[in-house]
Amino acid sequence: MLERLIQSLEASPITKRGEYNYFIHPITDGVPLLEPDLLREIGCAMVRCLDLEGVDKIVVCEAMGIHIGVGLSLMTDIPLVVVRKRPYGLPGEVAVHQTTGYSKGELYLNGIEAGDRVVIVDDVCSTGGTMRALIGAIESTGAEIADICVVVGRGDEEIGRPLKVLVKIEVSETRVRVVDTCF
Numbered sequence: 001m002l003e004r005l006i007q008s009l010e011a012s013p014i015t016k017r018g019e020y021n022y023f024i025h026p027i028t029d030g031v032p033l034l035e036p037d038l039l040r041e042i043g044c045a046m047v048r049c050l051d052l053e054g055v056d057k058i059v060v061c062e063a064m065g066i067h068i069g070v071g072l073s074l075m076t077d078i079p080l081v082v083v084r085k086r087p088y089g090l091p092g093e094v095a096v097h098q099t100t101g102y103s104k105g106e107l108y109l110n111g112i113e114a115g116d117r118v119v120i121v122d123d124v125c126s127t128g129g130t131m132r133a134l135i136g137a138i139e140s141t142g143a144e145i146a147d148i149c150v151v152v153g154r155g156d157e158e159i160g161r162p163l164k165v166l167v168k169i170e171v172s173e174t175r176v177r178v179v180d181t182c183f
């Protein structure tokens with residue numbers, strides 16, 4: 001079911017960001033271009049993988065969670081919340097600090113209320129810093145997190161909850177190797 005994703009991941013170029021071996025792939029970087037077949041494959045896999053029972057909102061993080069969330073929202077009719085990297089100052093906005101393997105920043109959550117049942121989806125989970133920040137922000141609103149799924153998992157960082165991963169990879173200085181898949 002995930003042939004396109006697996007094949008394209010294993011063809012990813014690697015670049016260094018400090019000490020971090022950064023793989024470049026259409027799903028995680030938007031370049032060189034996103035093929036509809038690949039987006040559809042991922043959308044179908046996410047629908048199959050996630051517990052969407054009674055879910056009110058899909059939460060994604062700017063920027064590279066957005067296309068994943070849009071696909072899932074169109075397939076499920078569940079509204080989408082985009083966590084932004086700049087503040088809007090709206091009532092109830094939650095600010096949270098994000099640290100990844102190669103960067104630091106602030107995230108701003110709007111549109112989630114106490115009692116909401118949500119799923120989080122993202123392109124990749126690496127150090128888990130972004131996912132931990134998202135979980136903390138959502139929990140602080142009193143919403144319930146029904147499920148979490150990422151397209152690509154690299155590393156085994158603890159996020160304090162079960163994490164569903166479509167494809168697990170290892171990244172060396174020269175290549176990506178797919179080591180497990182969810183189906």
Ligand SMILES: O=P(O)(O)OC[C@H]1O[C@H](OP(=O)(O)OP(=O)(O)O)[C@H](O)[C@@H]1O
Pocket residue numbers: 028061062063064065099100101102103122123124125126127128129130131
């Ligand atoms: O597990 P982590 O180490 O936190 O890494 C994963 C995060 O890193 C990337 O986001 P990034 O902040 O680079 O922004 P982008 O989506 O704009 O590329 C990616 O989209 C994830 O959200």
